[in-house]
Amino acid sequence: MTKKVSIIGSGFASLAASCYLAKNGYQVTIFEKNDGIGGRARQFKKDGFTFDMGPSWYWMPDVFDSFFTDFNKKTSDYYQLNKLNPAYKVFFNKDESITIEDTLEKIYAAFEIEESGSSVKLKKFIDHAQDNYNIAIKDLVYRPGVSPLELVTAKTIKKIGQFFSTISRDVRKEFKNEKLIQILEFPVLFLGAKPSDTPSFYSFMNYADFGLGTWQPRGGMFQVIKGMEQLALSLGVKIQTNANIEKIHILNKKVTSIKINGEVIDTDIVVSGADYHHSETLLEPEHRQYSENYWEKKTFAPSSLLFFVGFDKKLKNVHHHNLFFDVDFDAHAKDIYDEPKWPSEPLFYANFTSITDPETAPEGCENGFFLIPLAPGLKDTPALREEYFNKILSRFEEITNQSIRNNVLFKESFCVNDFIKDYNSYKGNAYGMANTLLQTAFLRPKLKSSKVEGLFFTGQLTVPGPGVPPSLISGKLVSGLIQKEHKL
Incomplete structure (x- = not known):
């Protein structure tokens, strides 16, 4: 007998879950509160300019390949990929920068220029990171976080010490050049925590960076969303936009229906790819797994202040991806995690896909x-946004040695208030919950409700964690649990 599955949200995790469930015979409908699909990976267009509104780095291409392979498809059936060279450029001041190119040999050479002997150390570091990556992908991230025993394998036992050391400690033990240290600590920012709080095992992100490289779908990251939508529709998934979920109805501790724009719709199973905290507010208090106190004590990944800017000329001295580390890395991290406030001098990132x-x-x-x-939960005002736009634009002009202020055709901003309004994001976070030791694997919020039959969750606040590849994996994991517990 066919079972009806209602999925809340249309981001990467929701679309992935919809495809797996539809393929296995479930009747699946996605309900998206906004007027377009993609969640945080939506697209914004204005005056001939196209912007990805959220994720902009295509890392871990093997995870995307694996997803489409599960449906006997290839990424090339839906979008064209190009490996970027250079992958990105890191600016430390007007006269100092390091360009990360597209092969390990080129990266080893770049390190050696900065610190004699560092190429040998980097090769050893990346070899360990690759080993961690293979274990993570093959043994860990495709496990649903149900039991701590999922972490116990013959391979992970040998790595146990890496869960009690940190990325920062390991990097600083081998490298002395501060610029190289910052480049090696940078990838874990995708995991939403300080390098000094991120377990050493997560060095696998360094292999994702240097070893697998940085890619770009032609037309932007939204092309991946469109490809997944096309796949979902071909499998029979229905998608409704402008569909705001107001309530999840429970009877005898079992999901019975959802309320959307005032209309009650019967359903057998609900999967929420929306913000986990918000999703539980759609339930009566007795059906919620986690208290407000629980969420308050968790370490959340940052929010962000984003600007989408159209320039009337081509820019120089920059690449597709650019990191501006010309200010104190640790001071900015402190302003995010330790004493949350607007940073006096922020690091920032800029990309120009049109290059x-x-x-x-x-x-x-x-x-x-x-x-x-930015730290989540900060006060967000138009005046602050303008102040910080001027801050980074001035530094950008000085560091890249060009004037661009008078070439701005338009700018649109997106910050804490928008993350809350558009995504119901807890405190306006942008990346979910950080992957600290006490928020890893089975210690993260669960894919399956322990209080309500037929209620499941997916996305970056649950297993395996923040980022686009983990979100794809999360959709697969939750669909597996549903098929196991709600067989057709």
Whole structure:
């Protein structure tokens, strides 16, 4: 007998779950509160410019390949991928920068220029990181976080010490050059925690960075969303936008229906890919697994101040991805995690997809995406946004040695208030919950409700964690639990 599955949200995890469930015979409908799909990976268009609104780094291509392979498809059936060279550029001041290119040999050479002997140390570090990556992908991340025993394998036992050391400690033990240290600590920012709080095992992100490289779908990350949508529709998934979930109805501790825009719709199973905390507010208090106190004590990944900017000229001295580490890395991290406040001097990231993909901006123009990591829950005002735009624009002009302020055709911003309004994001976080030791694997919020039959969760607040590849995996994991417990 067919079972009806209602999925809340249309981000990567929700779309992935919908595909697996539909493939296995479930009647699946996705309900998206906004007017377009993609969740945080939505697309924004204006005056001939195209922007990805959220994720902009295509890392771990093997995870995307694995997803489409599960449906006898290839990524190339839906979008064209190009490996970026250089992958990204890191600016430390006007005169100092390091460019990360597209092969390990080139990266070893770049390190050796900065610190004699560092290439040998880096090779050893990356070898360990690759070993961790293979264990993570093959033994750990595709496990549903049900039991601590999932972490216990013959391979992980040998790595147990890496869960009690940190990325920062390991990197600083081998490398002395502060610029190289910052580059090696940078990838774990995708995991939403300070390098000094992230277990050593997560060095597998360094292999994802240097070993697997940085890729770009032609047309932007939203092309992946469109590909997944096309796959989902071909499998029979229905998608409704402008569909705001107001309530999840429970009877005898079992899901019975959902309320959408005032209408009650019967369903057998609910999967929420929306913010986990918000999803539980759709339940009566007695059906919630986690208290407000629980969420308050958790370490959340940062929020962000984003700017989408159209420039009327081509920019120079920059690449597709650019990191501006010309200020104190530790001070900014402290302003995010230890004493949350607007940073006095923020690090920031800028990408210009039009450099490698001219279709994303009008001819002779450039599209700019700027991101400043912030502590979640901060006061967010138009005046603060303007102040920080001016801060980073001034530094950008000085460091890249060009004037761009008078070439801004338009700018749109997105910050804490928007993450709350558009995504019901807890405290306006952008990346979910950090992967600290006490928030890893089975210690994260569960995929399956322990109080309500037929209620499941997916996405970056649950297993395996923040980021696009983990979200794809999360969708697969939750669909597996549903098929196991609600067989057709």
